[in-house]
Amino acid sequence: MAEQKPGIPKGTRDFSPDEMIRRNYIFDTIRMVFQKYGYFPIETPAMENLMTLTGKSGEEADKLLFRILNSGNYLSGVSEKDISIDNLTGLTSKICEKGLRYDLTVPFARYVVQHRNDITFPFKRYQIQPVWRADKPQRGRYREFYQCDVDVIGSDSLLNEVELIQIINEVFGKLSLGVVIKLNNRKILTGISEMIGAPDKFQDITIALDKLEKTGIENVVKELLEKGLSQQAVDKLKPVLFMEGDHPEKSKQLKNILTGSETGLAGIHEMDFIFDRLDDTGLSGSCELDLTLARGLNYYTGTIIEVQARDAAIGSICGGGRYDDLTGIFGLPDVSGVGVSFGADRIYDVLLSLGLFPEKSGLTSRVLFINFGEKEERYCLGTVNRLRQADIPCELYPDRAKLKKQMKYADQKQVPFVVLIGENEMANNYLTIKNMSTGEQKQLTVEELIEMMR
């Protein structure tokens, strides 16, 4: 076989041990908090039927799906006229039935409907798995990345929103990362669309607003005018969106402005309830009502949430919201849910750039036993075994290599102690231990070593 240059598909990544240790620190922290709040884990398959995936998160999302070629003779149901660039979508649907999931929300909705008879509602679940998007790879944007989703479905109580905000606060607190939690409500945005005389432009407004941070207000306005919003409507919209003040002040103003919109007023009342409860739990200071927050996805119907790091300009590191009918398309209508998704990759980048990862991984062996030769290695095997029985991570260097090479191995793997057992040690039943950071050596019995490692 010819030699191949090793590489991986663009937009995908390998994770080295160092990266894995840091990633697991994030995942373990998130998982621990989810569990503390009574959420249970589930997992769904990487592949879903394309019927499940398409038409849920918008056209743009459908284009980004990775499709799996049918197994076997995938041309069997294809006629000659199917094969044409003009009919690419039609052809694709004949040769591909499955795709890789685009997010964890749609598979979750599918899961809930499929297993509804086995689920205790309200169903509090979390899910930490990779998703795939055929997006243009660029810095901080990958084609395979992990999402950490936490949702509660089957309860319309706003206490769920409060709980999710508590979870967000606790996760980032444990990660020592300062954040701002931005809140808004789709019903308030609906009210605003009505107030400016453009109730039919609600979708266009949310889609345009969602790009505000990336493109700036001029481009948002341009897009809105293109979508048919009048200049007058835009002029009415801007001061409302950029209204100043804290939640009580904004709430008061909004109640005046949206007095004619039942939906808008309902949204304000929901927001008031949430801020009240956040006050009770001492969290309202970390949260702000941001009327420009829109979230692009179609399925949100109430509260929307987005989290940004205080000290890094990296965009949203966590976001979500309430969806009133996501399961409807799969045959289970009128089930309200709310959830947020933590973006592990961006959180990783922020923690790394701010130096917030803990130094010690706790993963590496505590001791490396040097291999001096056949007799010594046999002797060491027994000692290594005793340490492992005491649950002390340790290893024996497998080859009878030069001492220097073995010490270098310990150094590079950051093993803190090295044990040397030679003729003298074997004859007198002790061992020599070397502290790799101070260079200090001393003699110990095995019992003393185990005691020391504990």
Add this chain to the structure above:
Amino acid sequence: MAEQKPGIPKGTRDFSPDEMIRRNYIFDTIRMVFQKYGYFPIETPAMENLMTLTGKSGEEADKLLFRILNSGNYLSGVSEKDISIDNLTGLTSKICEKGLRYDLTVPFARYVVQHRNDITFPFKRYQIQPVWRADKPQRGRYREFYQCDVDVIGSDSLLNEVELIQIINEVFGKLSLGVVIKLNNRKILTGISEMIGAPDKFQDITIALDKLEKTGIENVVKELLEKGLSQQAVDKLKPVLFMEGDHPEKSKQLKNILTGSETGLAGIHEMDFIFDRLDDTGLSGSCELDLTLARGLNYYTGTIIEVQARDAAIGSICGGGRYDDLTGIFGLPDVSGVGVSFGADRIYDVLLSLGLFPEKSGLTSRVLFINFGEKEERYCLGTVNRLRQADIPCELYPDRAKLKKQMKYADQKQVPFVVLIGENEMANNYLTIKNMSTGEQKQLTVEELIEMMR
């Protein structure tokens, strides 16, 4: 949108919270043991370039690859004559550049070569990720399943084999599952091929032998004769393969039989070394030299290992071996490695059928706070907060539902305690706690509750 019947692709699975808890018990046990022996985690992308995946594990494996349709206009490089059932492979290679990984070994080899300058050798790594195979789904065989691989690469010391056997022994010991660890060596099989006068049939012999357990000796013999082995060679082969005795006895006999094969004798010496060290560590009793063990994969060159449960007929639950040149194809020759893979799904099925999963999950909330209404829920939020600050998993029922419904929720989620806080409790600053298994109720202060939960 029309209603869709929810479902998932055949051969794939959803994992419910109960299943996840049991699966994580297996993964956590395996991971803990791997780390105790000094192995570090890595992860590789689900998608690899097809060039990386194909031609590594045999033709059969290539057929089982899931291929990913190229994004965008995948027909752009395709001419009319490419599109034909007679040229399916050619067409496939034009419209698909990527595939889902088939196992973790080939991506690992690719990883080692790609990152060789950043790796400390010997490189001890583990990897726990799903793999995908377009196999015919049947009981116990899935199209998406997890492998738990542990390998050391860059050392030809047989102590690595010993260490892997210790790991196998410790993993199954911790899972309370009795196993037999079967060992053999490809070099012994080479020696046997030479001895029976069919050195060129080595590959055919291993492929046929690999099916012994599934199809029986008659079918293996039939396949061997079909592949051109003479009846005389088969007659010589059978008594060697089914030789009786423990390792020292078999070793002695083999040394006589394979006296003319240098490779065969080298294999026996390797096996002797391993069994000697297993004696030192008290493990030789769990291991047996099984000369019929062949392992189907091309790339094994030395020791091969397979593990079976003692009390369940489910086939191999863990297996692996030494490969002397897996990285050669990617441009890094002469790097020997050895590793084993734990089959999490089969281990799951065995543990479930033998009732070996621990009863307590430790995952569920310790306390559910009943929601009696607005005033009570506000009051409860503070108490819930205090418990969570003490790292006690707990939750407040989000809706103001009927008591019966809330109690049922606690029951179904197996929450052991329920806290009731009504008018009286609020007025006098205490709470009523109910033990869900005994029905016993008592009054406590918050401090007493926290103390009790610790």
